[in-house]
Amino acid sequence: MKKIKTNNSQIIIGEDVFIALKKTLKPYQFHKKFLLVDENSFTHCVSDFILQTDLTNDIEIIEIESGEENKTLEICQHIWQTFLDFNADKKTLLINLGGGVITDLGGFIASTYKRGIDFINVPTTLLAQIDASVGGKVGVDFNNFKNIIGVFNEPKLVVIYPYFLKTLNKRQMLSGYAEALKHGLIADKLYWKMLQAGLLSDANNWEKLIETSIEIKNNIVKNDFEEKGERKKLNFGHTIGHAIESHSLKHDKLPLLHGEAIAVGIICEAYLSHIKLNLSSKELKEISSTILSYFNPYPIKESFFNHYLELMKNDKKNENDTINFTLLTRIGEAEFNHEASAENIVESLKYYISITK
Ligand SMILES: NC(=O)c1ccc[n+]([C@@H]2O[C@H](COP(=O)([O-])OP(=O)(O)OC[C@H]3O[C@@H](n4cnc5c(N)ncnc54)[C@H](O)[C@@H]3O)[C@@H](O)[C@H]2O)c1
Ligand SMILES: [Zn+2]
The missing domain is CATH 3.40.50.1970 (Rossmann fold)
Incomplete structure (x- = not known):
């Protein structure tokens, strides 16, 4: 044990x-x-x-x-x-x-x-x-x-x-896998590479996967239990992901699962990382293609954008009316408290649409 x-x-x-x-x-x-x-x-x-x-x-x-x-x-x-x-x-x-x-x-x-x-x-x-x-x-x-x-x-x-x-069925397993992929992206490139190769199909890998993810989350939470700073790193993919999840819960007959929404959020926020923190195009592509190798594309429409933005403005993660993001400088390294404009966010959603067409 x-x-x-x-x-x-x-x-x-x-x-x-x-x-x-x-x-x-x-x-x-x-x-x-x-x-x-x-x-x-x-x-x-x-x-x-x-x-x-x-x-x-x-x-x-x-x-x-x-x-x-x-x-x-x-x-x-x-x-x-x-x-x-x-x-x-x-x-x-x-x-x-x-x-x-x-x-x-x-x-x-x-x-x-x-x-x-x-x-x-x-x-x-x-x-x-x-x-x-x-x-x-x-x-x-x-x-x-x-x-x-x-x-x-x-x-x-x-x-x-x-x-x-x-x-647990495969869809639910994958929903959890999205959070594991997030853990790799924000803190551990080697873990990301292992997850990319696929750890789910063999049950012998589960314990290792669970342990690694928990260690990553716990090491961050231990230093910042009430999310004044570093813990915000765990929100990568979640600012846009939560808006997509809330919208889907309200409007879709078969709503997205939490991790499925976060998977969309990860791609959009990787795009924001690319335009705001110079995450390389190579790593942006690597992240997008890995996520899309596990998760079906979600049909986002431009008519949803305003609702998404409204939901993001009300997100509890924000301070002083700005929309707050955790972004990647490279795979395995995250920075918190970055703001993005509505135009940036719309651009990232359009990026998601363009690669899933
Ligand atoms: N507190 C946090 O830090 C934190 C972090 C991430 C997510 N969340 C929350 O977690 C929730 C999502 O969690 P979830 O994905 O576990 O959802 P869930 O609790 O709805 O479980 C998913 C489905 O699996 C079923 N299920 C549970 N155990 C099973 C088993 N062993 N075999 C077969 N079916 C089983 C459930 O009945 C449900 O239908 C969201 O509400 C999200 O906001 C919280
Ligand atoms: Zn989550």
């Missing part, structure tokens, strides 16, 4: 993580415990989890419907009410077993109920294992704005059991 220390907590990764989890659960043995799941983590992960942790008669399962559209305050209210119905006190423990929707939502519910109860993340998607469950950002969407309501708060423990990924 691999252990990674964060600011106030620990991440454990491997086949034998449940032995360590059982130890962490000891102090909670006489207290109320809840397990938050959606229907898919319920079907694929709950029985394994309960068996391996011996929690059979000792935990209340709360199941919600899957999907980003449920990462809302309404669902929080429903779960806070359930806590009250069970007389859950300050010593209550919430275990979040699921993808990023469950860990973001459950983390927020736990952080705010009675000013904060303990929670443990047991992520079951690649995206949640390498990104969402780590770093202490928890929250919900509101009025079509992604993650606009939330707090920083670390779980007691993050438990990563790579075996859970066996039931």
Whole structure:
């Protein structure tokens, strides 16, 4: 089992993580415990989890419907009410077993109920294992704005059991892969090269991939938990990506997944890096072609541009009304706090359209 220390907590990764989890659960043995799941983590992960942790008669399962559209305050209210119905006190423990929707939502519910109860993340998607469950950002969407309501708060423990990924479909795996590609681009060229060659098809690579991505994210977060500076590097691809994701959630019959939107954002923001920080044309092409070798082109229309810009202006990452970007100087090196004009952003979207025609 691999252990990674964060600011106030620990991440454990491997086949034998449940032995360590059982130890962490000891102090909670006489207290109320809840397990938050959606229907898919319920079907694929709950029985394994309960068996391996011996929690059979000792935990209340709360199941919600899957999907980003449920990462809302309404669902929080429903779960806070359930806590009250069970007389859950300050010593209550919430275990979040699921993808990023469950860990973001459950983390927020736990952080705010009675000013904060303990929670443990047991992520079951690649995206949640390498990104969402780590770093202490928890929250919900509101009025079509992604993650606009939330707090920083670390779980007691993050438990990563790579075996859970066996039931995840390829589209969801790739959505997580986008974040791994981002990790390579902002911090580790060698990792990027490995990801370019493809690490997903062989399950023996998963643990290594998860570990490398978490190390990169954790090293950045450790120095800047509340995102005053360096942590902004992790937003590469996300300023434009989040706008595309929000727009897609509202308008598309089959909306983009988070990582799919970030993949579009990575190409656009690599283009911005090219025009603003002289990222070389060679590396811009390398990034674009790698992303498009994994992700289908997304049909962006010029008529969406104004809505995208509006969404970006309201993005919580901005300060003083300007649109803030993390950009690459080269593959493996990122700089934060770069502004780009609306014209630059439109140009980058047009670049994406031109290479996906
Ligand atoms: N807090 C952060 O730092 C952070 C970082 C990145 C992303 N996020 C958030 O994470 C969310 C996306 O996470 P996600 O991609 O995990 O989405 P998700 O939670 O919706 O999970 C994706 C799908 O996989 C299903 N699923 C979960 N585990 C499974 C398993 N083992 N087998 C089969 N199916 C399974 C889910 O039910 C869902 O249908 C977004 O809301 C995003 O904003 C947060
Ligand atoms: Zn992301």
